[in-house]
Amino acid sequence: MGVFTAPWLVAFTRLTWFAASCLYLADTMSDELKRYEATHASMGTKFTVAAYGGDVRLLAATVEQVFEEIDRLHEQMTRYQPGSELSFINREGASFPVRVEPGLLALIEKSLRHSEDMGGAFDITVGPLMEAWGFFRGQGRVPTQEELQSVLKCIGYQRVKLDPSNRTIHFDLSGIELDLGGIAKGYAVDRAVSILSENGITAALVSSGMSSIYALGAPPGEEGWKIILRDPFDSTVPADVVYLKNFAMSTSGNYNQFFKLGGKTYSHIMDPRTGMPVENMLSTAVFLASATDSEALSKLYVLGVDASRQYLATHANIQALFYLPAGPEKQFKRVLIQSASYSLPPDSLVKFTGDLAGSHIA
Amino acid sequence: MDDQGEVTRREFLKTAGAATAVVVLPRFSEGESQPAAVSPNSRLNYGIIGTGTEGCTLLRAFTRVPGAHCVATSDIYPPNQKKGIETAGSNPQLYEDYRQLLDRKDIDAVLIATPLNLHASMLLDTLSAGKHVFIEKTMFFKEEEEAPIRKAVAAHPGQIVQVGLQRRSDALYQYAMEMIRAGALGKVMFVRAQWHRNSDWRRPVPDAKFERLINWRMYREYSGGLMAELASHQIDVANWAIGAEPVSVVGTGGIDYWKDGRETCDNAQTIFEYPGGQKLLWSSILCNARYDFNEQIMGDRGTIEITLGKGLFYTEHVAKVSQGASKENWWAGATVTEAAEQQGLPLFPETVPAHEGFVAREQRYAREWLIRHGYKTIPANDAWFEELTNFVASVRDGKPVACGLDQGIADARAVIYGNRAIDTGKKVFWPKTTG
Numbered sequence A: 001m002g003v004f005t006a007p008w009l010v011a012f013t014r015l016t017w018f019a020a021s022c023l024y025l026a027d028t029m030s031d032e033l034k035r036y037e038a039t040h041a042s043m044g045t046k047f048t049v050a051a052y053g054g055d056v057r058l059l060a061a062t063v064e065q066v067f068e069e070i071d072r073l074h075e076q077m078t079r080y081q082p083g084s085e086l087s088f089i090n091r092e093g094a095s096f097p098v099r100v101e102p103g104l105l106a107l108i109e110k111s112l113r114h115s116e117d118m119g120g121a122f123d124i125t126v127g128p129l130m131e132a133w134g135f136f137r138g139q140g141r142v143p144t145q146e147e148l149q150s151v152l153k154c155i156g157y158q159r160v161k162l163d164p165s166n167r168t169i170h171f172d173l174s175g176i177e178l179d180l181g182g183i184a185k186g187y188a189v190d191r192a193v194s195i196l197s198e199n200g201i202t203a204a205l206v207s208s209g210m211s212s213i214y215a216l217g218a219p220p221g222e223e224g225w226k227i228i229l230r231d232p233f234d235s236t237v238p239a240d241v242v243y244l245k246n247f248a249m250s251t252s253g254n255y256n257q258f259f260k261l262g263g264k265t266y267s268h269i270m271d272p273r274t275g276m277p278v279e280n281m282l283s284t285a286v287f288l289a290s291a292t293d294s295e296a297l298s299k300l301y302v303l304g305v306d307a308s309r310q311y312l313a314t315h316a317n318i319q320a321l322f323y324l325p326a327g328p329e330k331q332f333k334r335v336l337i338q339s340a341s342y343s344l345p346p347d348s349l350v351k352f353t354g355d356l357a358g359s360h361i362a
Numbered sequence B: 001m002d003d004q005g006e007v008t009r010r011e012f013l014k015t016a017g018a019a020t021a022v023v024v025l026p027r028f029s030e031g032e033s034q035p036a037a038v039s040p041n042s043r044l045n046y047g048i049i050g051t052g053t054e055g056c057t058l059l060r061a062f063t064r065v066p067g068a069h070c071v072a073t074s075d076i077y078p079p080n081q082k083k084g085i086e087t088a089g090s091n092p093q094l095y096e097d098y099r100q101l102l103d104r105k106d107i108d109a110v111l112i113a114t115p116l117n118l119h120a121s122m123l124l125d126t127l128s129a130g131k132h133v134f135i136e137k138t139m140f141f142k143e144e145e146e147a148p149i150r151k152a153v154a155a156h157p158g159q160i161v162q163v164g165l166q167r168r169s170d171a172l173y174q175y176a177m178e179m180i181r182a183g184a185l186g187k188v189m190f191v192r193a194q195w196h197r198n199s200d201w202r203r204p205v206p207d208a209k210f211e212r213l214i215n216w217r218m219y220r221e222y223s224g225g226l227m228a229e230l231a232s233h234q235i236d237v238a239n240w241a242i243g244a245e246p247v248s249v250v251g252t253g254g255i256d257y258w259k260d261g262r263e264t265c266d267n268a269q270t271i272f273e274y275p276g277g278q279k280l281l282w283s284s285i286l287c288n289a290r291y292d293f294n295e296q297i298m299g300d301r302g303t304i305e306i307t308l309g310k311g312l313f314y315t316e317h318v319a320k321v322s323q324g325a326s327k328e329n330w331w332a333g334a335t336v337t338e339a340a341e342q343q344g345l346p347l348f349p350e351t352v353p354a355h356e357g358f359v360a361r362e363q364r365y366a367r368e369w370l371i372r373h374g375y376k377t378i379p380a381n382d383a384w385f386e387e388l389t390n391f392v393a394s395v396r397d398g399k400p401v402a403c404g405l406d407q408g409i410a411d412a413r414a415v416i417y418g419n420r421a422i423d424t425g426k427k428v429f430w431p432k433t434t435g
Helices: A007-028 A056-077 A085-092 A102-117 A127-132 A145-152 A184-198 A291-297 A300-314 B002-016 B053-062 B078-088 B098-103 B116-128 B143-155 B171-181 B208-214 B225-242 B338-342 B358-372 B383-397 B405-424
Strands: A034-042 A045-053 A160-163 A168-171 A203-208 A212-216 A225-231 A234-245 A247-253 A258-261 A264-267 A283-288 A319-325 A332-338 A349-352 B044-049 B068-074 B093-095 B109-112 B132-136 B161-164 B188-196 B248-254 B267-273 B279-285 B293-299 B302-307 B310-315 B320-323 B330-332
Touching: A034 A056, A045 A056, A045 A184, A056 A085, A056 A102, A056 A184, A102 A160, A102 A291, A127 A145, A184 A203, A184 A212, A184 A247, A184 A291, A212 A225, A212 A234, A212 A291, A234 A247, A234 A332, A247 A291, A283 A291, A283 A300, A300 A319, A300 A332, B044 B053, B044 B098, B044 B383, B053 B068, B053 B078, B053 B109, B053 B132, B053 B383, B068 B078, B068 B098, B078 B093, B093 B098, B098 B116, B109 B116, B116 B132, B116 B143, B132 B383, B143 B405, B161 B383, B161 B405, B171 B225, B171 B293, B171 B302, B171 B310, B188 B225, B225 B267, B225 B279, B225 B293, B225 B405, B248 B405, B267 B405
Parallel strands: A225 B330, B044 B068, B044 B109, B068 B093, B109 B132, B132 B161, B188 B279
Antiparallel strands: A034 A045, A034 B320, A045 A203, A160 A168, A203 A212, A212 A247, A225 A234, A234 A349, A247 A283, A258 A264, A283 A319, A319 A332, B188 B293, B248 B267, B267 B279, B293 B302, B302 B310
């Protein structure tokens, strides 16, 4: 403010500014509930956050912070950018123990635990197999047996060695590469939920391309967030409806991502143990308290119903819904199973409706 | 060239009467003519004036329209005369003088596909002769032709006048407009359109004396050049998408690459402004075809990009703010990947090739997103066939005209003012009292 400015003008200007600020704050911080929904492209998919609150500025700023965090995770965990931390690990991991950022180390550690628990049906070293089947080049192809055998030698979570005390990672075989595509998006959803919660937001839905979802709280007046599970053959037809509150879910499915060669249809979901696409499964939805875990466990799809039953016998608080082929004319049947030890955390909800509401959970 | 031009000009004048005069009066007084009576079950007999490239495209489509029969053709250029008769395939009577065609009492409707400078006079003559009219775009050539056309159409209310802006009958464009009206793009503020080629835009001339007759698009006496022949289609799309006609235009252009004696521009760039501040940025060049042909219609919620036979929809990632609780319905397991989104969601499933990679397959799948948001699936169509089928239905059954007088006039004005902006280097405003 210049020395020649009249005092009355200074006072008037300040008063005007103050009044305008009050009006703006009153508008944005009114008790009236507002809904803020935004999407953001990252990690090869589209993240969506829908959040409720009284202060739209806080909602917008928090969601922006969420997207910044997701971008940070993408830059750290992508295997397609040579400068990412993961790319560095993949390049040097077989040469020497590479020091890893704590968050990434914890995620890799969790991934390896899931891999071990699922007997390799989920495996973060599966990348070369996906490449052999042409998934990264955008064209499906069937690798020769020789190729497959060669590739399978470079797949195996057991080859990944972590040293938590020194925060390092090391591969005991050259050619091993990490691909976090089967868990990172769920991790990003969980990170998003943490940021939302830290900022006092109690009702929000976060999704990564609708394949991994966390339902934080519930929309106003509702008991949970309504999630429609699509018909495995037709994305426009609902198969089931589930209400979620303070809970996560992830899906794995053939959906559109298949290819036909030589009259045979191949799934894009590979069994890392055999190197072959999974057959006789349409889609799987799993329900857990964490999106990181639900995304990894959506690979119960690979295990199938029977092996998943065995898995759930020793792992608590998981529900899995399988859609299985049941005839030649795009028919399917459902199988819903849950952990032998199952109790929802307080203030959480997983409520199926329709046919599944009263069904016996095996 | 001048001598050859004179020869050609005389040829034109022989058949077109006072075609090059600014305003041509109808040959028949208004009371003389009666609209052809075409009952719903009877055959619609039509004649066509001008059987060059575009005329034969129309004729080829029209021969497939049930209930319509070509009984006469007219052209002054022998190869086109032969091509017209062959394309019609119905042994039509050929007339060198189109007025003899108009004299035939058994003709219900007439297609006009001649050089632009002849449109207005032929349209007026055809209306006066009591025939229904299908006239190729651009509807008219000179600003002062608008009023007589309006007057003549008003004087013949029982006669159909349809303008050949065939995108109006193209399922892809209709679908895009349906999406726009339903709010898929939000507020449409910008249209970018171009028609780029890497060719001289000439037609082969077997004898130099036919140069001006065959390549009439190159000469200002007959043609509005790129604006009239190419922009007219795309201006119509912008008018349709924005729901208005422009209020002003600036432009530039020149003969800067094909310095071959042509008089019309070999490149043109214009910016049309609409009443709500919306803009149409249009470009045509004849020295590079990399970006070929397309229209990109942009709103604050999305973009539709249309090229020939292919339409893609791109969403804008914009936050949505609303008051109070909303009905929450979230579909799980319906991933639309960013890769698919970046390449656009196809408006027609069949625009995705069958033998593609995963991204294209996801695009096909992502099409279902549109269906789920209420946009129905419709098959692609042949716009020429559709517009002529519509023309027959308008004549026989009173069906609304696919592209009528107002659209045709709005389009022609934009072409005329666009060329004026290029020629003068000045911003051209639409007259205050139009329509």
